Amino acid sequence: MNSVRSLRSLKGKTALVRIDLNVEPGEEKHAFRVGAVVPTIRFLRKRGARVVLISHRGRTQQKNTLYSLKAFIPLLTRAIGEKVRFLDTNVVSAKDAIVDSSGAVFLLENLRFYESEEKNDSGFARLLSRLGDFYVNDAFAVSHRTNASIVAITKYLPSYSGLLLEAEIKNLSRIMNTPRRPFTLIIGGAKIADKVGVIEKLWRKTDFVLLGGGPANTAMLAQGIPIGDSVADKTYVPLLKKLLKKKKIRVPSEVVIRGKKILDIAPLAVVKYAEIIKKSKTIVWNGPMGLFEDKRYIKGSEALAKAITKSKAFSIVGGGETTALITKLKLVKKFSFVSTGGGAMLEFLSGKKLPGIEALT
Numbered sequence: 490m491n492s493v494r495s496l497r498s499l500k501g502k503t504a505l506v507r508i509d510l511n512v513e514p515g516e517e518k519h520a521f522r523v524g525a526v527v528p529t530i531r532f533l534r535k536r537g538a539r540v541v542l543i544s545h546r547g548r549t550q551q552k553n554t555l556y557s558l559k560a561f562i563p564l565l566t567r568a569i570g571e572k573v574r575f576l577d578t579n580v581v582s583a584k585d586a587i588v589d590s591s592g593a594v595f596l597l598e599n600l601r602f603y604e605s606e607e608k609n610d611s612g613f614a615r616l617l618s619r620l621g622d623f624y625v626n627d628a629f630a631v632s633h634r635t636n637a638s639i640v641a642i643t644k645y646l647p648s649y650s651g652l653l654l655e656a657e658i659k660n661l662s663r664i665m666n667t668p669r670r671p672f673t674l675i676i677g678g679a680k681i682a683d684k685v686g687v688i689e690k691l692w693r694k695t696d697f698v699l700l701g702g703g704p705a706n707t708a709m710l711a712q713g714i715p716i717g718d719s720v721a722d723k724t725y726v727p728l729l730k731k732l733l734k735k736k737k738i739r740v741p742s743e744v745v746i747r748g749k750k751i752l753d754i755a756p757l758a759v760v761k762y763a764e765i766i767k768k769s770k771t772i773v774w775n776g777p778m779g780l781f782e783d784k785r786y787i788k789g790s791e792a793l794a795k796a797i798t799k800s801k802a803f804s805i806v807g808g809g810e811t812t813a814l815i816t817k818l819k820l821v822k823k824f825s826f827v828s829t830g831g832g833a834m835l836e837f838l839s840g841k842k843l844p845g846i847e848a849l850t
């Protein structure tokens with residue numbers, strides 16, 4: 490994999506940089522995403538390159554102003570410290586707009602306004618490639634997707650990894666290779682289907698697996714504990730029955746219930762989890778412990794987050810909602826590393842090869 494670090498003078502060159510701005514509106518969430526890609530942009534600017542930023546946002550296959558990237562312009566401009574110009578044209582005329590402009594940093598409108606993006610379409614990738622002299626992937630969070638701006642584009646331009654992508658690979662590889670023990674994996678959130686891969690892959694390396702949210706409810710189901718209408722997925726009951734034979738996997742010993750639903754982990758469970766966290770040397774956390782968007786059910790996740798940040802462990806947190814949660818709690822800077830990847834982080838930690846990273850090697 491060629492790194493942007495290997496590039497020297499870039500005067501007269503234009504970098505086409507894939508970043509990830511796929512976040513819902515919300516000042517704090519935006520700031521986290523934008524902040525993460527600033528180092529690569531500044532690096533390229535310092536070496537004299539013009540920069541064309543590309544990203545997708547939302548689930549759409551056609552033009553839909555609801556998902557315009559225009560809203561990011563003020564924040565990007567402030568974060569980079571240079572005026573960012575918005576390319577609100579189709580991909581073909583964007584080339585002329587760049588050539589005619591005296592600007593140095595540009596942001597192209599949402600790639601998902603073209604259905605070719607998700608089809609990894611070569612023709613579309615070729616059109617995109619005309620916007621730059623070389624390509625940089627700094628979008629780890631999208632690198633598990635075989636999209637034109639992630640994979641096909643690398644056929645048409647010399648391609649490099651960005652600084653954020655490299656930081657993600659470096660930090661997450663530490664977990665894959667030789668995590669310091671005890672190693673505790675904490676899995677919450679809604680859908681256990683997204684999480685089983687990582688539980689199974691890391692299973693042998695872990696000393697503790699602490700469950701919350703939907704995965705915990707499914708485990709309780711496997712234990713024969715009634716869970717009413719709580720979020721769970723009974724397809725995974727057999728697997729959990731097998732895993733629960735080992736003592737290292739833990740289910741909350743006390744939960745917060747409202748009506749027929751389990752909505753958070755309760756103080757007794759927090760105390761037990763905190764004891765394990767305190768003696769851990771490596772912690773990976775994905776998925777909130779409860780329905781934290783409702784402040785009545787944020788306490789379990791908050792107590793858990795504080796226990797992790799107080800521990801001396803090398804701690805990695807990831808996932809869209811989990812990142813939103815720790816941002817809300819103003820704890821982002823207290824973890825060793827906050828991954829910008831949700832699905833991508835889980836796939837990476839499951840040992841899967843990410844197409845976007847493979848395309849660079």
Ligand code: ADP
Nearest residue numbers: 678679702751752778779780781808809810811
């Ligand atoms: P991430 O985006 O961090 O990977 P997920 O997408 O897996 O996390 O899940 C996050 C969602 O799970 C949150 O919106 C949260 O409200 C929800 N959640 C967690 N625990 C529960 C629960 N017990 N009942 C209902 N929803 C829950």
Ligand code: MG
Nearest residue numbers: 808809810831
């Ligand atoms: Mg999510």
